[in-house]
Amino acid sequence: MLTLSGISKHFGGLQVLEDVSLTVPEHGIFGLIGPNGAGKTTVFNLISGLLVPSAGTIDWAGRRLDGMAPFRITRSGIARTFQNIRVFREMTLIENVLVAMGDHSRDNVFRLILPLSRFRDVEQREEKTARELLSRVGLADKARLLAGTLSYGEQRRLELARALATEPKLLLLDEPAAGMNAVEKQHLMNEVTRLDESGLSILIIEHDMRFIMGLCEQVAVLNFGRLIARGTPDEIRANPEVVEAYLGRDDEPGSASGANLP
Amino acid sequence: MLAQQLVNAISLGGVYALFALGFTLVFGVLNVVNLAHGAIFMLGAYAALQAVIHLRLPLLASALVAMLITGVAGWLLDRLIFAPLRTRRAPHLAPMIATIGLAISLNSLVQGFFGAENLRFPVDALLAEGLSIAGVQITWLELRIIFLAFVLMAALLWGLKKTRIGCALRGLAESPKAAALMGVDVEGLFRMTSVIAAALGGVAGVLIALYTNAVFPQMGQPMLHKGIAVVILGGMGDIRGALLGGFFLGFAEVLSVAYVGSTMRDAVAFGLLFVILLFRPEGLFGKSAQRRA
Amino acid sequence: MEWLESFWATYSTLVLSVGTNVLLALSIYLTLACGLLTVANAAFMGLGAYTAGLLTINTGTPFLLALLLGALVPALVALIIGRPTLRLSGVYLAMATLAFGEVVRIVILNAENLTGGALGLNGIPQLTGWFEVMSAVSFTLYILLRLARSRVGRAMAAIRQDEIATELMGLNVRSYKLFVFVFGAALAGLAGALNAHFTFFISPNEYGFERGVEILAMGVLGGSGSPWGAVIGGLLITLLPELLRGLGHYRPLINGVILIVIILYAPRGIWELTRYVRFPTRTPTAN
Numbered sequence: 079m080l081t082l083s084g085i086s087k088h089f090g091g092l093q094v095l096e097d098v099s100l101t102v103p104e105h106g107i108f109g110l111i112g113p114n115g116a117g118k119t120t121v122f123n124l125i126s127g128l129l130v131p132s133a134g135t136i137d138w139a140g141r142r143l144d145g146m147a148p149f150r151i152t153r154s155g156i157a158r159t160f161q162n163i164r165v166f167r168e169m170t171l172i173e174n175v176l177v178a179m180g181d182h183s184r185d186n187v188f189r190l191i192l193p194l195s196r197f198r199d200v201e202q203r204e205e206k207t208a209r210e211l212l213s214r215v216g217l218a219d220k221a222r223l224l225a226g227t228l229s230y231g232e233q234r235r236l237e238l239a240r241a242l243a244t245e246p247k248l249l250l251l252d253e254p255a256a257g258m259n260a261v262e263k264q265h266l267m268n269e270v271t272r273l274d275e276s277g278l279s280i281l282i283i284e285h286d287m288r289f290i291m292g293l294c295e296q297v298a299v300l301n302f303g304r305l306i307a308r309g310t311p312d313e314i315r316a317n318p319e320v321v322e323a324y325l326g327r328d329d330e331p332g333s334a335s336g337a338n339l340p
Numbered sequence: 341m342l343a344q345q346l347v348n349a350i351s352l353g354g355v356y357a358l359f360a361l362g363f364t365l366v367f368g369v370l371n372v373v374n375l376a377h378g379a380i381f382m383l384g385a386y387a388a389l390q391a392v393i394h395l396r397l398p399l400l401a402s403a404l405v406a407m408l409i410t411g412v413a414g415w416l417l418d419r420l421i422f423a424p425l426r427t428r429r430a431p432h433l434a435p436m437i438a439t440i441g442l443a444i445s446l447n448s449l450v451q452g453f454f455g456a457e458n459l460r461f462p463v464d465a466l467l468a469e470g471l472s473i474a475g476v477q478i479t480w481l482e483l484r485i486i487f488l489a490f491v492l493m494a495a496l497l498w499g500l501k502k503t504r505i506g507c508a509l510r511g512l513a514e515s516p517k518a519a520a521l522m523g524v525d526v527e528g529l530f531r532m533t534s535v536i537a538a539a540l541g542g543v544a545g546v547l548i549a550l551y552t553n554a555v556f557p558q559m560g561q562p563m564l565h566k567g568i569a570v571v572i573l574g575g576m577g578d579i580r581g582a583l584l585g586g587f588f589l590g591f592a593e594v595l596s597v598a599y600v601g602s603t604m605r606d607a608v609a610f611g612l613l614f615v616i617l618l619f620r621p622e623g624l625f626g627k628s629a630q631r632r633a
Numbered sequence: 634m635e636w637l638e639s640f641w642a643t644y645s646t647l648v649l650s651v652g653t654n655v656l657l658a659l660s661i662y663l664t665l666a667c668g669l670l671t672v673a674n675a676a677f678m679g680l681g682a683y684t685a686g687l688l689t690i691n692t693g694t695p696f697l698l699a700l701l702l703g704a705l706v707p708a709l710v711a712l713i714i715g716r717p718t719l720r721l722s723g724v725y726l727a728m729a730t731l732a733f734g735e736v737v738r739i740v741i742l743n744a745e746n747l748t749g750g751a752l753g754l755n756g757i758p759q760l761t762g763w764f765e766v767m768s769a770v771s772f773t774l775y776i777l778l779r780l781a782r783s784r785v786g787r788a789m790a791a792i793r794q795d796e797i798a799t800e801l802m803g804l805n806v807r808s809y810k811l812f813v814f815v816f817g818a819a820l821a822g823l824a825g826a827l828n829a830h831f832t833f834f835i836s837p838n839e840y841g842f843e844r845g846v847e848i849l850a851m852g853v854l855g856g857s858g859s860p861w862g863a864v865i866g867g868l869l870i871t872l873l874p875e876l877l878r879g880l881g882h883y884r885p886l887i888n889g890v891i892l893i894v895i896i897l898y899a900p901r902g903i904w905e906l907t908r909y910v911r912f913p914t915r916t917p918t919a920n
Binding site: 373421424425430432433434435436437438440441442443444445446447448449452561565568569572576610611613614617618 | 717720739842884885886900
């Protein structure tokens with residue numbers, strides 16, 4: 079269970095988040111929505127440790143996350159994808175996944191002195207798992223291509239596979255459907271549902287309302303750095319404050335950017 | 341005694357500030373750490389020296405010749421190295437490495453043409469004489485150095501503040517994208533910045549050559565290091581910071597020579613730089629600039 | 634075997650230089666492969682050279698031990714300054730290491746009682762032979778090749794491409810950086826120690842800016858794609874001035890031009906070029 083209590087964040091004089099308290103349950107799919115610039119990605123950056131909150135605490139499975147190094151947060155079971163895709167473009171897909179895999183705390187240079195045969199054993203086992211992850215997101219046939227050659231949607235799927243390779247308990251997806259076509263979106267929804275069934279807890283930022291409303295059990299709405307609503311998709315749809323924040327318009331899939339001006 | 345040190349510090353600091361201005365301008369506008377700035381500085385000194393010796397020009401005119409030649413060098417630098425790297429959107433370390441290559445090439449070429457030995461300006465005996473005001477000695481040469489340094493600094497500051505081009509430049513430093521959207525000729529401004537910066541570096545070379553009465557191929561190297569120290573001190577890309585930093589270093593050096601001794605002087609400067617980088621990379625006077633890198 | 638002897642008599646210095654320069658190229662390859670531009674390698678080389686040279690001259694330390702310490706002392710210094718320095722990124726890191734290198738050079742220059750100051754250190758026993766250099770190069774190359782193909786190498790490539798994404802994959806980016814920085818310093822120190830024991834004489838100015846640029850040129854020419862690139866870079870930068878005899882005096886010019894040309898036309902270094910020559914197109918099939 080992830081708990082944000084009274085989180086504020088400001089950059090100099092600019093207040094980005096103000097007193098945000100939020101609990102992401104141990105299971106299920108949780109949505110975080112809001113107009114552009116509402117501070118959604120900042121929430122992700124705070125959870126994953128890239129930013130330190132100006133006030134408030136973040137607790138995860140009995141541990142304080144705020145102030146913890148990002149790589150330790152990942153090792154504690156929180157993985158994420160990025161709004162602006164960050165795959166390793168000059169590496170093959172399988173290498174991308176391999177980077178994220180395995181027990182990093184046991185990485186050390188002295189393993190290099192290990193006899194070559196054992197070294198190769200470990201490598202082969204890891205490669206097999208990496209292939210399975212790639213086939214889960216439908217990229218197995220491209221495993222040996224450079225990630226930079228993939229299409230936008232494929233890169234997002236690769237990011238998902240890479241995040242899963244860290245064996246997370248909580249998955250943060252930052253606009254996972256952006257730039258995907260309808261078919262890819264449907265695949266993604268299926269995959270997210272399957273991940274949910276496997277027991278993962280998932281927190282999604284997304285502009286595509288159909289995507290969010292179709293998947294999430296709980297949705298929270300951010301506007302100008304404040305949490306203005308929280309509830310089931312139906313409750314959110316009926317909330318007048320939310321409707322106002324979105325200029326009274328429902329987002330149609332594919333037209334996300336235009337309708338999301340604050 | 342202190343007043344005398346003050347005069348020395350002002351003339352030395354003025355030259356440092358002039359050099360650092362060019363360096364910081366290129367960083368602020370082009371987002372490039374130009375490690376060839378020291379070599380251009382050296383080029384300026386040699387250009388002026390040749391003008392004095394072969395064209396028999398007076399000092400002031402030869403300083404103008406140096407600015408012209410280093411200005412052309414700045415134009416070429418942008419045209420041949422920075423511009424191609426810009427169009428390719430090369431990572432920001434690329435131009436830095438290329439300018440390291442340029443610096444060492446220029447040093448080597450100048451050494452090949454003019455030899456490694458120390459050359460001197462045939463300075464008039466008159467200029468070495470000076471005034472004595474309230475016990476403070478100041479030579480005509482120092483007066484000219486201070487005059488030229490301050491006139492150029494004032495001109496640059498005025499230009500940046502009051503002219504349209506200056507406004508465009510400051511806008512460009514803030515956000516190249518926005519400037520391009522507003523119809524500013526971004527490429528032209530980049531090139532002009534490189535020219536102005538190089539000319540400032542070149543004239544600083546002339547002034548320091550006069551001040552220390554020494555022109556040699558490696559003279560740009562310690563100056564580059566000092567320039568880096570100044571610019572880090574003042575905050576990378578910060579114009580006012582470069583001015584303050586230049587004078588700060590001038591004072592620090594003059595005082596440490598006077599009261600500590602000259603042997604470890606440079607180590608003190610670089611040690612200071614190193615410590616500042618570790619604890620306040622945004623500079624002593626600067627705003628936070630760490631993330632701009 | 635006579636021709637071998639005469640070859641050795643003429644070219645021994647060149648062969649040994651190639652060896653130590655390859656070590657230096659590998660030392661900067663390590664940091665470049667992580668996307669770090671640190672320009673203190675010349676200073677670490679100097680630290681190693683002075684450490685080992687002073688030991689063999691003054692205390693009669695066995696050569697192998699002196700070499701070891703010549704690698705360890707710079708590594709230790711790198712460990713101490715690495716933690717705070719590596720928090721800096723990009724150009725700030727480059728400038729901090731530049732300043733650090735300058736501090737080292739000036740300290741060596743001014744510690745006259747110990748180092749002989751600007752006059753240099755004379756009379757270092759000529760103990761370095763082809764065997765030492767060959768073993769050092771081949772052992773280092775073996776380790777680095779395995780490193781490049783292992784998880785560590787993959788992590789380094791990932792850090793080079795996207796530091797933040799790598800960190801968020803659960804990798805301790807800082808400790809990887811510290812590792813390559815310290816390892817690189819040790820290699821540069823070893824190269825310095827070996828070099829000092831065949832040049833007989835060392836002085837602080839050998840470890841200044843020009844040497845730093847030469848090392849950088851080897852690394853950039855080779856590229857960060859593979860340790861083999863660094864080997865090629867080291868070879869070429871050492872041999873080029875020999876091949877272009879008339880230009881011997883312009884050695885720094887050659888290094889400088891190489892840096893500019895590589896950055897402008899082959900930013901990934903010469904190793905990547907050879908790869909593209911061999912595989913002009915990547916076939917899009919799973920192997």
